[in-house]
Amino acid sequence: xxxxxxxxxxxxxxxxxxxxxxxxxxxxxxxxxxxxxxxxxxxxxxxxxxxxxxxxxxxxxxxxxxxxxxxxxxxxxxxxxxxxxxxxxxxxxxxxxxxxxxxxxxxxxxxxxxxxxxxxxxxxxxxxxxxxxxxxxxxxxxxxxxxxxxxxxxxxxxxxxxxxxxxxxxxxxxxxxxxxxxxxxxxxxxxxxxxxxxxxxxxxxxxxxxxxxxxxxxxxxxxxxxxxxxxxxxxxxxxxxxxxxxxxxxxxxxxxxxxxxxxxxxxxxxxxxxxxxxxxxxxxxxxxxxxxxxxxxxxxxxxxxxxxxxxxxxxxxxxxxxxxxxxxxxxxxxxxxxxxxxxxxxxxxxxxxxxxxxx
Ligand code: F6P
Numbered sequence: 001x002x003x004x005x006x007x008x009x010x011x012x013x014x015x016x017x018x019x020x021x022x023x024x025x026x027x028x029x030x031x032x033x034x035x036x037x038x039x040x041x042x043x044x045x046x047x048x049x050x051x052x053x054x055x056x057x058x059x060x061x062x063x064x065x066x067x068x069x070x071x072x073x074x075x076x077x078x079x080x081x082x083x084x085x086x087x088x089x090x091x092x093x094x095x096x097x098x099x100x101x102x103x104x105x106x107x108x109x110x111x112x113x114x115x116x117x118x119x120x121x122x123x124x125x126x127x128x129x130x131x132x133x134x135x136x137x138x139x140x141x142x143x144x145x146x147x148x149x150x151x152x153x154x155x156x157x158x159x160x161x162x163x164x165x166x167x168x169x170x171x172x173x174x175x176x177x178x179x180x181x182x183x184x185x186x187x188x189x190x191x192x193x194x195x196x197x198x199x200x201x202x203x204x205x206x207x208x209x210x211x212x213x214x215x216x217x218x219x220x221x222x223x224x225x226x227x228x229x230x231x232x233x234x235x236x237x238x239x240x241x242x243x244x245x246x247x248x249x250x251x252x253x254x255x256x257x258x259x260x261x262x263x264x265x266x267x268x269x270x271x272x273x274x275x276x277x278x279x280x281x282x283x284x285x286x287x288x289x290x291x292x293x294x295x296x297x298x299x300x301x302x303x304x305x306x307x308x309x310x311x312x313x314x315x316x317x318x319x320x321x322x323x324x325x326x327x328x329x330x331x332x333x334x335x336x337x338x339x340x341x342x343x344x345x346x347x348x349x350x351x352x353x354x355x356x357x358x359x
Pocket of ligand 1: 183
């Protein structure tokens with residue numbers, strides 16, 4: 001009987017997920033293995049017999065350029081329950097037992113979990129419960145300390161740059177201030193890279209609290225200099241020195257970020273008298289075709305995951321460091337955010353070309 005591995009995509013979707021799946025399937029089939037794809041993240045491990053599709057070269061042909069995930073995904077779901085000891089997340093015992101029995105019955109010898117920090121936390125618990133796990137990091141936010149880059153980030157940045165190119169037209173034609181709110185949660189990577197690539201004049205990121213008066217001052221100074229329009233990029237997690245992060249709790253008890261773009265726009269309008277408009281880019285940043293960089297990184301991550309299985313290096317997560325794809329223990333990777341340091345070279349380069357961070 002052929003060796004059989006499983007794979008699932010978990011958490012928010014992200015350009016490049018299908019490239020990883022295709023990479024895994026091809027590398028696994030070269031080894032003579034079968035690949036089972038569980039549907040809708042960890043949820044596919046719950047029903048009797050599992051909810052899955054067989055992934056082979058045929059099924060995964062022509063998917064690399066597609067956004068999203070052909071397996072479907074779930075954010076949170078049944079595998080995440082708050083534990084009583086201060087809000088930590090644990091897999092409920094019954095769900096864990098069910099998942100293990102599905103994997104055993106299907107003869108799955110290794111499970112590749114493609115997901116972000118929350119999914120890696122779940123993966124780690126499965127690993128500690130004896131399931132042979134390999135992690136593949138995924139997030140457009142690019143905020144995992146254990147890997148220098150995640151696929152999806154470059155595609156999100158390209159989307160932001162494209163949006164700024166488009167907003168530039170209206171900004172200059174109408175001599176307006178245009179504020180673009182972008183994703184990234186507590187990290188400003190998408191705003192920083194997208195803002196720089198798209199020629200943003202002001203970039204506001206969570207790591208550098210800003211001053212409304214400084215931002216307004218930039219708009220006024222540009223006006224005095226004959227630049228009658230200004231592009232402001234705001235990360236959803238950015239906050240004014242005088243204020244808090246803009247977020248609200250959802251019915252499930254989680255919180256959703258957003259709203260800071262409109263706040264910045266109304267403050268700038270009130271302080272400068274300039275006509276100011278807001279655009280919230282939202283999930284456009286997570287959709288669409290992955291860039292070539294993300295297709296290649298995704299493919300390399302998938303291939304590395306299969307190599308780790310072949311070597312029996314379980315409990316590890318694929319990681320990108322110094323242009324090489326390596327791996328790190330999942331236990332060392334979870335709950336470690338990579339934020340922008342104020343002395344970051346890209347921040348310095350942006351300042352050198354007159355980008356203001358509102359500080
Ligand atoms: O982590 C990726 C991300 O897109 C964040 O940038 C954003 O805050 C969040 O997910 C949005 O999540 P949801 O799609 O669940 O609203």
